[in-house]
Amino acid sequence: MTEPLFDPMKHPDWISPQTAEWYSRLSLETGEYKYPWMSHFDELRAEDIFGETIASCLNKDASVLDVGCGHGDFTTRFADIAKEVVGIDSMDGYIASAKRQAPDSLTFLVVDAHQPLPFTNASFDVIYTKKGPWLxxxxxxxxxxxxxxxxxxxxxxxxxxxxxxRSLFPGLYSPLPDTHLKDMKDKYEQQLYESGLLDCELKMIEEVEYLARPEDVLIKKCFGQKESLKKVVWQKCLHQVEDIFARHAVSKGLRVVNYHVLLSGKAK
Structure with missing residues (x-):
């Protein structure tokens, strides 16, 4: 049985992911919400499936809103297939990066999606979010x-x-409950049910990813964390992670499965 590794979540510098502090720190550090580890995928990524689903709803006259757009990389996919594309995010750093990198035809605004939005009634044909606020x-x-x-x-x-x-790296990664995927499915089905939207659909997506290097196991865990914590994790875990990686990786890398849920519905 593998000896438990150091648990970064018990360190005083740990910042809970997807919190305001975590997003703010990532925005100030890089100006982007972009995964920094090296990996590749067997088939289409979940976000590619999502992008194709969005694109199928658009035409040259459509107006689309990306809620929680981050640095706008995903938003740019729709620049040439919709009349108007707008991205909003509450983090100034993300929006500044989006404006520098994206085509001028796209609009990016610093907006808190939990507050009144700066748009007129019935402005958009499609509203989507990728990990952001559900409106x-x-x-x-x-x-x-x-x-x-x-x-x-x-x-x-x-x-x-x-x-x-997760079972390969006890301590570093905590096991998911046996009912985790069912609980997630139930949670988002309830979210759709309570939305009042019509023609609601929910699709579970399993995305196979191969981490390229042992350090990518640590980079994935410490995404968005302080450099002080990363230094401790590398010192305490890298040698053991290298050994586990060498024993379990295949030619493509170390296999992991990412689970996603895709929600859709139509406004009345």
Missing amino acids: FHNGMNEGYRIIKSGGIALGLYHCGTDGGF
């Missing part, structure tokens, strides 16, 4: 206000990573 539930009425009747709402959310990966 269609009680307490967030702005989504219903700014989407057109018959407009499409879409969301892609990450539901965890495993596929046997």
Whole structure:
């Protein structure tokens, strides 16, 4: 049995992922929400499936809103197939990066999606989010206000990573509960049910990824964390991770499975 590794989450410098502090730190450090580890995928990534789903809803007259657009890399996919593409995010650093890198035809705004939105009624044919705020539930009425009747709402959310990966690195990664995927499915089905949208659909996606190097195991765990914590993790874990990686990796790298859920519905 593998000896437990150091648990970064017990270190005082650990920042809980997907919190305001975590997003703010990542924005200030890089100006991007971009995975820094090296890997490749067997088939289409979940975000590529999501992108194709969004594109199928668009035409040259469509207006589309990306909620929580980050540095705008994903948003640019729709620049040539929609009339208007707008990305919003609450982090100034992300929006500054998006404006520097994206085509002038796209609009990027610093906006808190939990506050009144700076758009007129029935502005958008498609509103989507990739891991960001879902605008269609009680307490967030702005989504219903700014989407057109018959407009499409879409969301892609990450539901965890495993596929046997976590059991290889006890301590460094915690096991997911046996009911984890069912719980995630139930959670997002409830979210769709409460949205009041029509023609709701939920699709679970399993994405096979191969981490290229032992250090990518650590980079994945410490994404968005402070350099002080990363230094401790590398000192305490790298040698053991290298040994585990060497014993379990295949020619493509170390296999992991990422779970996602894709939500869709139509506005009344």
